[in-house]
Amino acid sequence: MAARLQNGSKPFLFPDGARFGADNVLLHASARRHRVEEFAGPLSIKTVLRGSVSWLVDGQELVVDPASFLVLGAGEKYSMNIDSERRVETACAFFRDGFVEEAAQDATGQVEDSLEDPQRRAPALPFLSRLHCDAEGVMTGAVEMMAERSAATLFPSGFEEEFLLLSNRLLLLYEQIRNRVARVPAVKASTREELFRRLEKGREFLHGQSGGAVSLEEVARIACLSRYHFHRAFVQVFEQTPHGYLAHLRLSRAHAQLRSGQTVTETWLASGFDSPSAFSRAFRKAYGVTPSAVRRS
Structure with missing residues (x-):
C-alpha cells in the first residue's frame, strides 16, 4: 500500500x-x-x-x-x-x-452446523x-x-x-x-444479476454527479442500457425514479454539510439546485425545516 x-x-x-x-x-x-x-x-x-x-x-x-x-x-x-x-x-x-x-x-x-463443523x-x-x-x-x-x-x-x-x-x-x-435483486425484471438468474450490476453502475454514477446537471441518457449510457430499460428497471429495483434518487441524494448531502458547519450559500452552490429558493423549498419539504435552521442547531 x-x-x-x-x-x-x-x-x-x-x-x-x-x-x-x-x-x-x-x-x-x-x-x-x-x-x-x-x-x-x-x-x-x-x-x-x-x-x-x-x-x-x-x-x-x-x-x-x-x-x-x-x-x-x-x-x-x-x-x-x-x-x-x-x-x-x-x-x-x-x-x-x-x-x-x-x-x-x-x-x-x-x-x-456450527457444532459439527466450526471451521x-x-x-x-x-x-x-x-x-x-x-x-x-x-x-x-x-x-x-x-x-x-x-x-x-x-x-x-x-x-x-x-x-x-x-x-x-x-x-x-x-x-x-x-x-x-429479486425485483429485477428478468426471468433467468444470470440475466437478473447482470442487469442489477448495470443498474448499480448507473446509480453509483449519480453519486459523482449530484452537484451538476445530468441527463437520463447519460446515466443509461454508463449502465450500458437504453433510456427506457434503464428507467423502467431502476424504478422497479430501487422503488423511485433516477431523478428522485438524485434529488434525495443531493438533499442528504446538503443536510450533512450544514450539520458540519458549512454555510447555506456554500451548500446551495454545491447542491445542484438552480436557485437558493428552489433549494430551500426542496430542503424544507424533505426535512420540515429550513437550511439555516439546521446550521444554527
Whole structure:
C-alpha cells in the first residue's frame, strides 16, 4: 500500500500493531493531502466524516461523503487521491478475512452446523461491495463512534464485539440488496444479476454527479442500457425514479454539510439546485425545516 499524508497529519490505526486481513482494524485519518495507489485490502467499509473522497475502483470513480459509504470486497484494488483546501476526515473499518462471511453463515444456519463443523468455509456475499446511500447516517455514525471510542481506548476488550455489531449492519444491508435483486425484471438468474450490476453502475454514477446537471441518457449510457430499460428497471429495483434518487441524494448531502458547519450559500452552490429558493423549498419539504435552521442547531 503506497500512502502519503501531508500537513503533519498521522492516521490513527487501532489496535496498534494490527495487520490488515489478519485482524479487525480501524483507520481514522484527517488530512488535506493523502494518496493511496492500487491497494488490495480485506473487506472494508469506507466512510467520510468531513468533506468528500473519490475512490477509484475498477476504472470507476466512486464519490463518498457523510451521506454515503463504500463497501469494498477482499482483494478488490482501489486508489484514492485527496488534494483539498480543507481538511478531509475519513474513518474506515477493515474486517478480518472471513469475519463478515462467517457471521452471515452463522446467522442463516443452524447451531448444529456450527457444532459439527466450526471451521467450515463461509461463502462469499455477492453485490455487497458497492457504494451505498446513508441519508440517516446510520453506518457512518456507527463507524465514527467506533473511531472516537478507539482513539480514547474506551473499548479495547469489546473491540471484537463492536466489529460483530458492525457486521450485523452489513448483513441487514445485504438482505436489502438481495430483495432489490429479486425485483429485477428478468426471468433467468444470470440475466437478473447482470442487469442489477448495470443498474448499480448507473446509480453509483449519480453519486459523482449530484452537484451538476445530468441527463437520463447519460446515466443509461454508463449502465450500458437504453433510456427506457434503464428507467423502467431502476424504478422497479430501487422503488423511485433516477431523478428522485438524485434529488434525495443531493438533499442528504446538503443536510450533512450544514450539520458540519458549512454555510447555506456554500451548500446551495454545491447542491445542484438552480436557485437558493428552489433549494430551500426542496430542503424544507424533505426535512420540515429550513437550511439555516439546521446550521444554527
